Amino acid sequence: MNRHSAEPRRRGKPLKERDQPAVAAENGVSRRGGDKRERILDAAVHVFAHKGFWSSKISEIAREAGVADGTIYLYFKSKDDLLISLFEDRMERVNDTLAAAMASSDNAADKLRRFVQTHLQLVAANRDQAEVLTVELRQSSKFIKEYANPRFAQFLKLLATVIEEGQAKGELSTRVRPVLAARALFGAVDELALWWVLRGDPRENLERAAGELCEMFLGGLAPAASAGASQATELPANVKRRVP
Amino acid sequence: MNRHSAEPRRRGKPLKERDQPAVAAENGVSRRGGDKRERILDAAVHVFAHKGFWSSKISEIAREAGVADGTIYLYFKSKDDLLISLFEDRMERVNDTLAAAMASSDNAADKLRRFVQTHLQLVAANRDQAEVLTVELRQSSKFIKEYANPRFAQFLKLLATVIEEGQAKGELSTRVRPVLAARALFGAVDELALWWVLRGDPRENLERAAGELCEMFLGGLAPAASAGASQATELPANVKRRVP
Amino acid sequence: MNRHSAEPRRRGKPLKERDQPAVAAENGVSRRGGDKRERILDAAVHVFAHKGFWSSKISEIAREAGVADGTIYLYFKSKDDLLISLFEDRMERVNDTLAAAMASSDNAADKLRRFVQTHLQLVAANRDQAEVLTVELRQSSKFIKEYANPRFAQFLKLLATVIEEGQAKGELSTRVRPVLAARALFGAVDELALWWVLRGDPRENLERAAGELCEMFLGGLAPAASAGASQATELPANVKRRVP
Amino acid sequence: MNRHSAEPRRRGKPLKERDQPAVAAENGVSRRGGDKRERILDAAVHVFAHKGFWSSKISEIAREAGVADGTIYLYFKSKDDLLISLFEDRMERVNDTLAAAMASSDNAADKLRRFVQTHLQLVAANRDQAEVLTVELRQSSKFIKEYANPRFAQFLKLLATVIEEGQAKGELSTRVRPVLAARALFGAVDELALWWVLRGDPRENLERAAGELCEMFLGGLAPAASAGASQATELPANVKRRVP
DNA sequence: GATGAATGAGGCTTCATTCAT
DNA sequence: AATGAATGAAGCCTCATTCAT
Incomplete structure (x- = not known):
């Protein structure tokens, strides 16, 4: 790439x-x-x-x-323009990197895993940049509102498309609308990134965190055994399919 | 309350x-x-x-x-103090509300659902406040760093505890560490809130979004086949059940 | 007054x-x-x-x-506003003073004399102010153009009206259009003021200069004897009234 | 030339x-x-x-x-030097042109008429230049004071000399000192120029204005019949010539 | 406790001028 | 000679904070 x-x-x-x-x-x-x-x-x-x-x-x-x-x-x-330029510039690189990372896989679940992994890798490799992109820009209504952010939209679109395609191919559940899922996934990853960036616990293994996050997003929080225990009430609730 | x-x-x-x-x-x-x-x-x-x-x-x-x-x-x-006081003050109310909402349920999954629902309800009912808590405070390294935020920590603790207890009782999968899961869930919900607050699409049904989000978190994005009893209707529901 | x-x-x-x-x-x-x-x-x-x-x-x-x-x-x-306010403020006083000075006479020629005298007196009494009003404001295209100056217009109007009325009553020659005459008279007086202000020859008697200026404007530069050879055609051209 | x-x-x-x-x-x-x-x-x-x-x-x-x-x-x-050089350069041309225009006449009144006509012609033909010479330079105390302007002095000298000579030859009234008259005449012409330059009424006929201005300066504003009523005091002072 | 006029430090930005190429 | 990127001093203006009333 x-x-x-x-x-x-x-x-x-x-x-x-x-x-x-x-x-x-x-x-x-x-x-x-x-x-x-x-x-x-x-x-x-x-x-x-x-x-x-x-x-x-x-x-x-x-x-x-x-x-x-x-x-x-x-x-x-101006100072504003500097921030925005910075955002555009760096965000484009991030988008490119993420797109490339996902491109090398043809499986939706895998793409998402790569997305998360790569995102967190980028964060780990560019703490300062991550902080600015994550914190500064998100923050300022001024920038998010008055400057309808195309790079960020593109970023989310990337995710949403993967999810959408995954759903189309039956690789992903259709229970959640792609945009919403994308947004949620991004929020989760971003929060982890922010956490790491701000608290900066160097002991925290971002790699591992990325793995867990994927598990959760793909498999759900409900216990494996009954993936969907949450719907137990709605179910005959007997089938113990998923075995660890 | x-x-x-x-x-x-x-x-x-x-x-x-x-x-x-x-x-x-x-x-x-x-x-x-x-x-x-x-x-x-x-x-x-x-x-x-x-x-x-x-x-x-x-x-x-x-x-x-x-x-x-x-x-x-x-x-x-000072002006800084005003922002911080505001945060402490409002955050405490939010925490109280969320704690109360979760308290009335004894089931982990349900608690999480209530958490998400209530959080988004609060956002919808207090847009301005949500924007400040979500956007302004997150933003400023100054505040997040230099002022190690006890209310926010408490907020996350709330979630993490629920998850931890759920895992202990076998109601939730243990594949993800509670803190991480809490952080991710918060990030996702917060992102949705931010989205709604900033873009402010009034047509977007936060209630519905909350529902989908829960589905996703509990059941996972992986296809219903293995996860989601809830989709039983949509699926032949037999095959391909994800084995690790 | x-x-x-x-x-x-x-x-x-x-x-x-x-x-x-x-x-x-x-x-x-x-x-x-x-x-x-x-x-x-x-x-x-x-x-x-x-x-x-x-x-x-x-x-x-x-x-x-x-x-x-x-x-x-x-x-x-702003700094601009300060200059403009200053102009408005001081100019109004000047206008008032001049109007009052002229009001106490019912004869056009006298009014003009009073105008000139008073104007130069004001200049002499307020050198700094005169310099600002005369030099600074005239100068800046910015102010003269973009800020169509009502006070200054009023100032000229004052003069033009006197001349017009003088002409109507036959007290003044109608060979010159009032506005033009007013402008010229103002230009002359203003130039004298500027001269005095900038070169500031304290020996120069402004009073006397005012007198001479009036002579010239009312009687013309042409020798008295022929008060206006140039106007010979307009005159019976016999009357040798004025004897040196 | x-x-x-x-x-x-x-x-x-x-x-x-x-x-x-x-x-x-x-x-x-x-x-x-x-x-x-x-x-x-x-x-x-x-x-x-x-x-x-x-x-x-x-x-x-x-x-x-x-x-x-x-x-x-x-x-x-420097930038200042550019302005001053510009002034010197252009002013010299103006002076030369005016001197030449007046040279071709041997009559003081005519010389003045030519002065006025030519000056206004130059203005009309070189608006921008006129604006700079008239407005910008006049303005700045900085330049008029700190840089005692030889070209401008020469310009006035030109006029004053003509008037002086006219007076000496009996062609012009001696009631006004030449320098003062020159200054006044210049002021008047300059004001007209400024007017035209700034308001830039293209319909205004500068030619005509020049004519009127000369009339006024040579013949005076007092009605033709009594050109010099203003000097009543100097007169036998009985005659109530002025009839409405 | 309230007020709000006054303060003055501080920052973004401009732009005349320089100088290496 | 010509260029134009780089410089950095300087000034307008903002606004959090104070304090006399």
Whole structure:
């Protein structure tokens, strides 16, 4: 999966087209020009994650990115735009990664497992980013409301589609509407991510958590023996099918 | 259900150590003091919900509460304190309500159903409050981190305990650790709530959504064939019963 | 003429009606409240006059007015608003004064003389204010264009009306349209004012200049003997009245 | 009339003491250097006229001139210098044109008429330039004070000299000092120009206005019959000529 | 206890100017 | 000479908080 190696489409236009590095670095990484936008985004991820959007100061992001305050405004229209750009940029990578992870399986249940696993892996690998995406953006009515978030919608759509297809193929129960299931699954995973990110218990094994979560979502909380004990009343309630 | 009849513990000390109502109302209505504090909290819920914490101005809350700006500082130490107090105050009511709702059932699955139903009912009945509790507080690392939230912990504990007890009594599968399951369930419900609160689709039937969510959590997403007696009708219901 | 002793109608509302001095000063001038708007306007006149609008800093005006920076924003919406308010406020006084000066005469030529005299007296008595009204406001396209200035229009109207009436009564030549004549007269007087204000030759006798200006406007530059060779055609052109 | 064929004296030294055209055009068109400087000045006239000096951005002028931001600093020391250079440059042309227009007449009154006519023609033909010269420069104390304007002085001197000579030859009344008369006349014409420029009533016939203005200045506002009634005091002062 | 005018620290943003290429 | 990305000083304005009344 190579998608997001591609040039990160910029919102805050770097002023005038210049898509090849200003100068082909002799060999090294050419600290000159091209990577500035990226450095600013990285700094923003870090600062936003630690201070929160509202308490973060542009000057701090600038310092962390090693640029002047004003430079940020060459790449982003405003502090808001920086957050949104960050979201779009990173979210796209996440979506791409998740889509790719699920693509390599043809089984709905498996796809969901991969989704959860990959999501939590991403979180573990990019704590700061996860915190910003999870916490900062969700938060602000301002962004969620006034900026109807296409990337996030896409993210959910990904899940919903998998579920829908799974249902169509009979691989998943049709008792729950796909959108709702997707939303719930996302909420659960996201909550775990948030938990891990905020409390940051390093001992917690995200891998294992991901596994349990999948079990629960696929198999249900009801005891295996009577998957659906909850409906016991509705059932003849004898069949002890599911054996562990 | 009597929850907030208890004196609302104030964080922002009401100035001049006065912990008994300014006018100790033997039994009467104690209009005075508690009144104003409550009006401020209500106003804060409303304003925070609509503008978000950072964009809300103390003066606006004051106007909405019908008091002077300065008055707010007689009841709360700071804007931060106002948010935290609000959270403590409202969260306690929520916890009480949820606890009460679950108490009236002795069956784990049922308790969970009641939890989900009641939670979403509360959300539907108190949109603004739900938005603040769900969105604003979650958001701010500042609050979640620096202010290790006892009410929220209590909230989760409630769920986890039910699950734990259910597992102990064999009413729930033990494949998932209680805390994790609680967290996931909360995340899912919360996400639905957020969805409803933000997108605010009034056509969406929260009641129904709650039902589906429970199905999913208890019965699992795996096809009814193995899980779901509840779908017996939909299925030939014999085959393919998921063996681990 | 007592007009502008009246309360200066405020644009930047002093926040909440309070038209009586907050506190009836024992006897003195009660440095408390009421005069703050006025002090800010005075400071603004002074600073704008010396630095020009764009080079003036709010903080300097605040310092000069003896208030905090933020206080200015309790009385004026913005720096722009401060300038405009200043203009409205002071211009109204000027208009009132000029109208009053002209009112006490029933002869068009005399009215014009009084206009010129009074205008230049006002300038001499309020250099800073004159500079701001003359220079700063004229200047900024922003203000002259985007803010179609009613006070200034009124000012010119005053003059034009006098000329029109003078023409109607045969006291003034009808060779020039009133509006144009008014504009020209204003331009001339204003230029003199500007000259005096900027170069500030204190030796220059504004009184005398006013006299000469009137002579010129009423009698023309053409030599008295032929009061208007240019108008020879219009005249019996015999009368050699005026003897040098 | 050859005015600006003379090398445009640059204030902002064209970088690296190069005072001869980069490409010394023996006689040819000297395209190079002068070209760019001129384009920048033209752009500046346009932008200053539309936005005002303080609201104009160097980058906008650069864009309009088709050069890079930095290039402007090869020709002008600073933004201020650009305005002043512009003033010097354009004012010189204006002065030359006016001087030439007046030179072709030997009669003082005629010279004045030509002055007024030509001035207003120039205004009509170069609105933007007129706006900058009239509005922007007049305005800023900064420029009028700190930069005692030689071109403008020359401009007035031109007028004053004509009047003085007219008076000496008995062609003009001596009741008014030449400088004052010049100033007044300029003020009047300038005000008309400003009026036309800002309100920009295209229907207004500047030609006609010029005519009326001359009438007024030469013949006076007093009714033709008694051109000079205003000097009654200087007269035998009995005659009640003025009849309605 | 209430009030609300006053405070003033602080941050986002602009934009003239520089300088490496 | 020309470029234009980068700089960073500076200012308007906001708004939580205080305190005299």
